Amino acid sequence: MAEEALVASPLEKYLRRPGFPTIWCPGCGIGIATGAMLRAIQRLGLNQDDVVMVTGIGCSGFIYNYLNFDGFHGTHGRALAVATGIKLANPRLHVIVPMGDGDCAAIGGNHLIHAARRNIDLTAIVINNQTYGMTGGQYSPTTPHDGLAATAPYGNVERPFDLCQVAQGAGASYVARGTTYHVLQLERLIVAAIEHKGFSFVEVVSQCPVQYGRRNQLPSAVDMLRWQQRHTVSPQVAASLSPEQLKDKVVTGELYSREAPEEEYTYRYRQLVERAQGRAVHE
Amino acid sequence: MSEVVNKPHLMSGNEACAEGALAAGVRFFAGYPITPSSEIAEIMSRRLPQLGGVFIQMEDEIASLGAVIGASLTGLKTMDATSGPGFSLKMENLGLAIMLEAPCLIVNVQRVGPSTGMATFPAQGDVLMTRWGTHGDHPIIALAPSSVAECFHLTVKAVNLAERFRTPVILLSDALLASLREKVSLPTDVERVERKRAVAPPESYRPYAPDDTGVPPFVPYGAGYRWYASSSLHDEDGHEATSDTQVAHGLIQRLHGKIYDHLSEIVLAQEESMADAHIAILAYGSVARSARGAVRMAREKEIKAGLLRPITLWPFPADMVRRWADQVEAIIVPEMNTGQMVEKVREAGGGRTQVLSLPRWDGRLIPPEDILEKIEEVARG
Numbered sequence: 001m002a003e004e005a006l007v008a009s010p011l012e013k014y015l016r017r018p019g020f021p022t023i024w025c026p027g028c029g030i031g032i033a034t035g036a037m038l039r040a041i042q043r044l045g046l047n048q049d050d051v052v053m054v055t056g057i058g059c060s061g062f063i064y065n066y067l068n069f070d071g072f073h074g075t076h077g078r079a080l081a082v083a084t085g086i087k088l089a090n091p092r093l094h095v096i097v098p099m100g101d102g103d104c105a106a107i108g109g110n111h112l113i114h115a116a117r118r119n120i121d122l123t124a125i126v127i128n129n130q131t132y133g134m135t136g137g138q139y140s141p142t143t144p145h146d147g148l149a150a151t152a153p154y155g156n157v158e159r160p161f162d163l164c165q166v167a168q169g170a171g172a173s174y175v176a177r178g179t180t181y182h183v184l185q186l187e188r189l190i191v192a193a194i195e196h197k198g199f200s201f202v203e204v205v206s207q208c209p210v211q212y213g214r215r216n217q218l219p220s221a222v223d224m225l226r227w228q229q230r231h232t233v234s235p236q237v238a239a240s241l242s243p244e245q246l247k248d249k250v251v252t253g254e255l256y257s258r259e260a261p262e263e264e265y266t267y268r269y270r271q272l273v274e275r276a277q278g279r280a281v282h283e
Numbered sequence: 284m285s286e287v288v289n290k291p292h293l294m295s296g297n298e299a300c301a302e303g304a305l306a307a308g309v310r311f312f313a314g315y316p317i318t319p320s321s322e323i324a325e326i327m328s329r330r331l332p333q334l335g336g337v338f339i340q341m342e343d344e345i346a347s348l349g350a351v352i353g354a355s356l357t358g359l360k361t362m363d364a365t366s367g368p369g370f371s372l373k374m375e376n377l378g379l380a381i382m383l384e385a386p387c388l389i390v391n392v393q394r395v396g397p398s399t400g401m402a403t404f405p406a407q408g409d410v411l412m413t414r415w416g417t418h419g420d421h422p423i424i425a426l427a428p429s430s431v432a433e434c435f436h437l438t439v440k441a442v443n444l445a446e447r448f449r450t451p452v453i454l455l456s457d458a459l460l461a462s463l464r465e466k467v468s469l470p471t472d473v474e475r476v477e478r479k480r481a482v483a484p485p486e487s488y489r490p491y492a493p494d495d496t497g498v499p500p501f502v503p504y505g506a507g508y509r510w511y512a513s514s515s516l517h518d519e520d521g522h523e524a525t526s527d528t529q530v531a532h533g534l535i536q537r538l539h540g541k542i543y544d545h546l547s548e549i550v551l552a553q554e555e556s557m558a559d560a561h562i563a564i565l566a567y568g569s570v571a572r573s574a575r576g577a578v579r580m581a582r583e584k585e586i587k588a589g590l591l592r593p594i595t596l597w598p599f600p601a602d603m604v605r606r607w608a609d610q611v612e613a614i615i616v617p618e619m620n621t622g623q624m625v626e627k628v629r630e631a632g633g634g635r636t637q638v639l640s641l642p643r644w645d646g647r648l649i650p651p652e653d654i655l656e657k658i659e660e661v662a663r664g
Contacts, residue, residue, distance in 0.1 A: 018522055049507040054353070057514075064511055065523055070504040071511030072356070073523075074349070075379050081346035085353025085361075086504060088337050089311055093357075093505050111349075114342035269337070276332030 013048065014038045019066040024059060025133075027221030029180035029206030033127045034063050036183055036204075037098065040190035051094045054083040056108060059133045059208075060100040077108030080115040083122050091266040094123070094194065101128040101142040105161050109141070116170035119198045120265035124172075125190065126163055126201070129208035137211030148215040163203045168256045173198035173263065175256040179205040181228035182252065189254065197261035205232075205250055291468040296434040296460035299467065300390050301326035303438030304362050306473045309388065310336035311359040313350035315343055315369060318402040319458040320392040323364040344372035348389070352376060355385040356512055358478070358503030360442055364390040366458075367409060368399065371416070377451055378417035381538065383512040384491070384499060386445035386452075386478060388438065393457040395646040404646025405458035407568055407619040413453050414597050420535055422542040424549055425453040425597040429571040431465035437594070443476035444549060448541055449498050455596060457619070459569045459648055485509065491534075492519040497541030543598065551594035552603045556582065560589030562661050563611045565604065565628055567593045569648055570617050576651030577658060586662045596624070601631040608632030613661045617641040617649045637661070 024030050041051065051069045055061045057076035064071035070093075074082050079097050087095045104112055104126045115122060131149060132138040139149035139156045142163065146155040168175045174196040178186035186204060193200035207213060207224035218224045231250050233241065238251045261267060294302070301323050304312075312327040314320075324340065331338040337354065341347040344365055351361040365373065370391045380387055393409050395401035409416075413425045424444055426437045434456060441452040481488055481500035490510035491499050499519075502508040515523045516531045524530035542549065556578050557563065566574035571592045581588035591607060591614070593600045604614070604627075614636055616625040622640040629638045641657050643649045 018520070049509065050505060052504050053511075062523075065513075068509050069511075070509055071513075072353070073511065073513040073515065074352070074383075075375050075514060078345060078349040078376065081341065081349030082353035084339070084341070084346070085311070085313060085350030085355075086357055088339060088350070089354035089357040089359050090503075090505055110342050111346055114346070273332045273335055276329075277335070 010042055011035070011038045014041065014068055016066055016068045022066055023062055025210040027207065027209040028059070029129060029204070029208070030060055030063065030127055032180040032183060033125065033186070033204045033206060034066070034098070036186040037096070037125060037190050039187045040194060043187070043191055044194055046094055046194070050092060051096060052086055054079045054086065054095060054097045056099055056103040058100040058103045060098050060103065060127045063098045077103055077106070078111065079103065080108060080111040080122065080124065084115060084118070084120055087120055087122055088266060088269065091121070096123045096125065096194065098125045098127060101126060101130060101163070102132045102140040105141040105163055105166070113166065113170035116167050116172040116199050116201065118265040119171055119173050119263050121197055122199055123193050124199070124201045125193070125204060127204045127206045128163060129206045129212060131208050131212040133208045133211045137215065149212070164201065164255050167201035171199070172201045172256070173258040173260060174200035176201070176254045177203045177205065177250070177252045179228040179232060179250070179252055180207060181225045182232065185252065192254065196257070198258070198264045205252070289469055289471045291466050293464045294431055294467050295322070295462050295464050296428070296431050296456055297322040297392070297462070298326060299431045299434035300364070300438045300454065300456065301330065302469060303435040304388060304442060305330055305334065306435070306469070307360065307439040307442035308475050309360045309362045309442055310334065311351065311354040311361040312337070312363070313339045313341050313347040313354070314364050315341055315347045317344070317366045317369045319394060319461045320364045320366045320390060322461070323390060327362070344369035345376060348373045348376040348380070351387045352380050352383065352385045355380070355387050356383070356504050358501070360386070360446065362388040362390070362442075364392070366392045366394050366402070367396045370409060370412070374416045378419060378421060379514050380451040381417070381421045381423070382514050384449035385512070386449050388441050388445055388452055388454060390438070390454045390456060392461045393455060395644070401646045403458055405460075405569060405619060405648065406644065406646060407457065407570065407623070408644065409455065410596060410620065410623040413455060422450070422539045423453065423597045424448070424450060424542065424595070425455050426551070426594060427455045427568040427596050428460060429568050429592070431460070431463060432467045434460060435467065435469055439473045443474065446476045446478045447498070447548070448545070449478065449501065450542065455568060457569050489519045490521040491517060493537055493541070497537050497544060546598060549595055550598060550600050552600040553590075553592040553594060554603065555590040555592070557589035557591065557607065559587050560610070561587045561612050562658055563589050563591050563607055563614045564654060564658070565591040565593070565614050565616045566618075567596060567624065570619055573649050573651045574617060574654055577654035580651060580655045581658045584659070586658055588658050599624075599627045599631070601627065604628055604631035608635040611636055613637040613639055615639045615641055615654065615657050615661065617643070617654050619649065620644055
């Protein structure tokens with residue numbers, strides 16, 4: 001019965017069965033985010049052979065292992081650097097880069113800001129569970145101030161990144177934030193991100209009940225998803241709130257978009273090649 | 284249009300590396316500026332777009348090798364160039380390229396270390412780091428030119444070996460060769476080795492199943508095969524096998540085997556004036572130039588000296604050392620480091636002949652006179 005249901009799923013063609021069951025803990029948000037990403041790919045009707053999934057290291061680094069696309073699982077933090085090489089070498093490919101918050105924003109932070117600055121046509125999807133799940137719940141660059149973590153037993157002394165502001169400030173031409181609670185919205189945001197010509201960045205506020213929630217009074221996935229439900233506001237609503245009111249809110253939706261395909265890196269590189277070969281109409 | 288100039292002209296080691304890479308078919312370069320290798324990147328930034336290739340200056344040394352590895356898996360011949368501090372930063376991704384079997388060329392123009400050291404002075408202090416710098420058990424191929432012409436030819440060879448064995452190959456140049464200008468004639472055409480492509484259809488393709496030489500046939504990303512490359516221990520289908528000790532044993536053994544079972548294709552070494560030699564100098568890279576001079580000077584004084592020159596540093600040409608160890612009174616090993624390769628020479632020839640280290644680590648080339656002095660010391664007994 002269950003088997004039949006799986007075969008009937010329109011997403012089945014995107015799954016690589018030998019990889020299952022996934023390594024993710026019960027209640028993990030990565031599967032929800034991955035599902036939204038696959039539905040977005042399905043909705044866009046992308047040629048499955050033209051999609052490359054590039055991952056780094058950590059819980060989200062395993063996404064490629066369950067998916068039926070060309071895939072890459074490399075070194076911690078370096079997914080965007082590898083993706084840049086793939087995209088530049090073969091601009092026809094849709095290069096999608098799922099990462100975690102530690103992977104993307106800590107060890108990989110330099111690559112994030114420079115991929116955004118170049119505005120290269122990659123789709124970065126950062127599944128932000130606010131912790132290093134795989135290594136046991138240490139604090140990450142997105143752990144809230146005062147949050148408890150395996151390496152913050154007295155509360156996190158640091159300030160967290162607003163990843164979307166980082167991406168936008170660095171030059172990303174599409175920036176959005178969704179959650180694993182608002183799955184339909186998340187799917188729409190990823191559709192727009194993949195369609196966008198240029199560096200697109202989607203932060204997925206996700207839950208890690210095992211390593212983060214249990215330490216921070218949100219012991220189950222349901223608790224954490226309810227938290228998302230209660231604390232998210234749209235950019236329109238956020239605009240009418242005071243900084244004080246916004247303090248414990250997460251703004252979700254499309255946060256920034258700049259349609260300028262002629263600013264995209266591989267497009268500009270093609271123009272450079274034409275200049276170098278003397279084929280350009282004018283310098 | 285020929286891609287390579289062929290009339291004799293003056294050229295530096297760095298230029299020869301860049302020209303060699305282009306002649307070998309390199310069409311993707313990612314790098315980060317660092318003295319004394321930057322000139323290679325500058326040349327590639329001018330030449331690659333003319334050839335329809337890709338040049339990108341990445342945000343750091345780590346990213347540049349990351350981009351190279353990504354591009355390699357789309358099927359391009361790829362290259363990165365750096366020097367000591369940058370080479371240190373690349374170590375993790377070097378292991379990644381070995382694990383994914385992503386062919387690439389990395390030029391390390393050695394300078395004095397540790398740390399920032401002396402950026403414009405030559406050294407050979409990265410010889411053991413080249414061998415063991417990335418973590419875990421792994422094989423490595425490294426070639427060391429000792430002339431500008433060799434910078435060209437060994438770069439071609441390095442690219443070819445990388446494609447043949449699906450592995451990163453290191454070219455160990457140094458700050459002296461980088462800016463040394465010599466008159467060279469480059470061939471208009473060089474032998475190019477192409478990566479073996481899979482013939483199996485997508486349904487039966489197993490991305491890490493080796494051919495009979497231990498090298499898995501390749502399919503580029505985007506060709507409809509939907510395979511994946513994993514830095515984790517993986518089976519022949521490419522699937523993660525992070526708790527399968529049998530798979531771990533087999534993969535690590537195969538990665539070594541594809542190199543060590545084909546030493547005759549990889550190991551280059553030169554013997555000069557050895558037929559009647561009583562004293563051998565084993566030298567590589569720039570120092571081999573001085574050693575050659577010292578041998579000539581010794582011969583003028585009727586001391587029978589000869590030169591053993593590993594061109595391939597890794598795998599080390601131990602056979603050559605073993606062959607001569609019983610024939611000579613001593614092997615003198617001058618190196619621009621505190622004595623790195625001398626340990627490999629002792630391992631291969633120790634106990635059967637004296638192995639004497641002649642180190643220098645201050646950023647100056649060991650002059651022929653210093654080597655001659657050592658030869659005379661041994662000759663006096």
